[in-house]
Amino acid sequence: MSRVELRSVSKRYPKADDLAVKQISFEIPDGELVVILGPSGCGKTTTLRMLAGLEGVTSGEILFDGKPVQDTPPAARNIAMAFENYGLYEQWDVFDNIAYPLRLRSVPDAQIESSVTGIASGLGIADYLGQRPGALSGGVRQRIGLARALVRDPSVFLLDEPMSHVDADGRNDMRLEIRRIHERTGATMVIVTHDQEDALMMADRILIMNEGGIEQYDTPRQIYDAPATAFVAGFVGEPPMNILSVSRSGDSLDGAGFAASIPYGLDAALVPGRQLVAFRPHLTRIVSGPAAGAAGGLVLTGQVYMVEPFGERTIVTVQVGQTRVKVESRAQESYDLDSVVSLLVRTEDLHVFADPAGSGRGERF
Ligand SMILES: Nc1ncnc2c1ncn2[C@@H]1O[C@H](COP(=O)(O)OP(=O)(O)OP(=O)(O)O)[C@@H](O)[C@H]1O
Ligand SMILES: [Mg+2]
Known part of the structure; x- marks a missing residue:
């Protein structure tokens, strides 16, 4: 488990004129589920990739349990990730794709079997375990990627648009499943979405970003009842x-x-x-x-x-x-x-x- 903190973190991509992320600071208490919400291009993925260690920070500090991790490679951060480009192994069947992070950690076979089948049935993909991912739909492939992230027991889960290719019905099931796993494991979770319903339904706290900065970081209730800025007021709620x-x-x-x-x-x-x-x-x-x-x-x-x-x-x-x-x-x-x-x-x-x-x-x- 981990408490995650960003202190005045900025990101400028090579050759870019503007900062993609502008001096953001926020703290995620141990075991909370935080959803990063905002319009396209506001810096959500960049923030998540910096947490994962896939992108370096231009300035500022990222701390896990109080210790700076800017120089810690992704593999040593004990995080599980599911990003939008699923990165599935096409030559393996779905079972082996999901089992992979457990095999890396030499988890006993019986435990792998029960973990993989459990998570697959929770995400509605149990029927595909024997198939290769290549022939499966975008929504199913995305669920496989999510299952592979969720099957582990890391300190922090980082999920980028984990449901973007899934239809409305599947989306509801996935929200429930992610919340269940969160409640069961008590792990810190950061989920990126541009869907306000995802955020309002899943989050302990919502971080609303706009143009690389933070508009508000608060509980869903407060975001909805007491928006801090006109941007938040106009962004959350339907209509x-x-x-x-x-x-x-x-x-x-x-x-x-x-x-x-x-x-x-x-x-x-x-x-x-x-x-x-x-x-x-x-x-x-x-x-x-x-x-x-x-x-x-x-x-x-x-x-x-x-x-x-x-x-x-x-x-x-x-x-x-x-x-x-x-x-x-x-x-x-x-x-x-x-x-x-x-x-x-x-x-x-x-x-x-x-x-x-x-x-x-x-x-x-
Ligand atoms: N590899 C990169 N090189 C240069 N600029 C980038 C790179 N990745 C992202 N950007 C820019 O940084 C800004 C933030 O992008 P980011 O991908 O973090 O946004 P996002 O909130 O995840 O958007 P979306 O909802 O579309 O996924 C954008 O202006 C984007 O064009
Ligand atoms: Mg993104």
């Missing part, structure tokens, strides 16, 4: 949070083609100048007709742009000035296109962020 750019003038909030009163309780948070106000679609109430009377929170008026039924819920898109706001409402409610509706969000469900244009997020490094 994502509504984010309105507003500027305060006196007691009024002016947006693009709309105006609202300052919600009670937000007087101090809303400073003069441009800011972002964000709120979740399912925490937005929608009622037909223009707003009547005073309300405590944010009140907006708009026109129904589209109504999309999704089984037990309905997503209503409302045009508010030049911005479209999404509302998640109950399935039995219906609204006429272009009819006037009011939206109400309680003050405690509103999030205020500095407008990135003025906040200097990009200047942090």
Whole structure:
């Protein structure tokens, strides 16, 4: 088992102008499952490869249980990896591919047999054990690669997009299986994904990266309920949070083609100048007709742009000035296109962020 720590780690690839990873620092307590989440190119794989020792760090320190490992080769770090390019041995059958890390460690045959069949049935690939990987689908091959990583008992598991080639059904099973193995072994796990559902369902803690830096490192609950930045607010949640750019003038909030009163309780948070106000679609109430009377929170008026039924819920898109706001409402409610509706969000469900244009997020490094 291992506690993993990165201290101000940066990575610049040879000949690249920009840093791929910019002075990131975070700590993974022993035995936690951390998911690194972020858009394509944000530095997830680079971070994982530096943890594995497959890439050197340009500056900063990586520590396992308090000891720097920058100079420790991958084989001596006691890690198990599954990367997107599976690296299966095509001339061996699936059983032997999965058994390989155990054979390297001279594990007794009976134990290999039970470990391999156990993990294969957990990942739904028991039927393929006697076949060679070449003829199997991308999803199955990926599960073989994952099984080979999970069959060991290392200090740290590093998994890069372990489910990217697997269909939705298989994905759910794999999430369960990875979590089970995590609970059973108590090993530290780092999993890279760009799928927020993977992250919310599996992680003890989520590291959200963007453009080589860290946006937030927190529990799934906190990431969802209290996003630290507008980027996180817009990245996590389906549909994502509504984010309105507003500027305060006196007691009024002016947006693009709309105006609202300052919600009670937000007087101090809303400073003069441009800011972002964000709120979740399912925490937005929608009622037909223009707003009547005073309300405590944010009140907006708009026109129904589209109504999309999704089984037990309905997503209503409302045009508010030049911005479209999404509302998640109950399935039995219906609204006429272009009819006037009011939206109400309680003050405690509103999030205020500095407008990135003025906040200097990009200047942090
Ligand atoms: N071997 C390399 N040489 C030069 N630049 C690289 C190399 N590998 C990655 N990069 C660059 O470093 C940045 C981070 O890439 P990285 O692969 O870590 O992103 P990622 O978050 O894993 O993206 P994805 O979700 O697409 O896998 C990108 O700008 C990428 O183009
Ligand atoms: Mg990647």
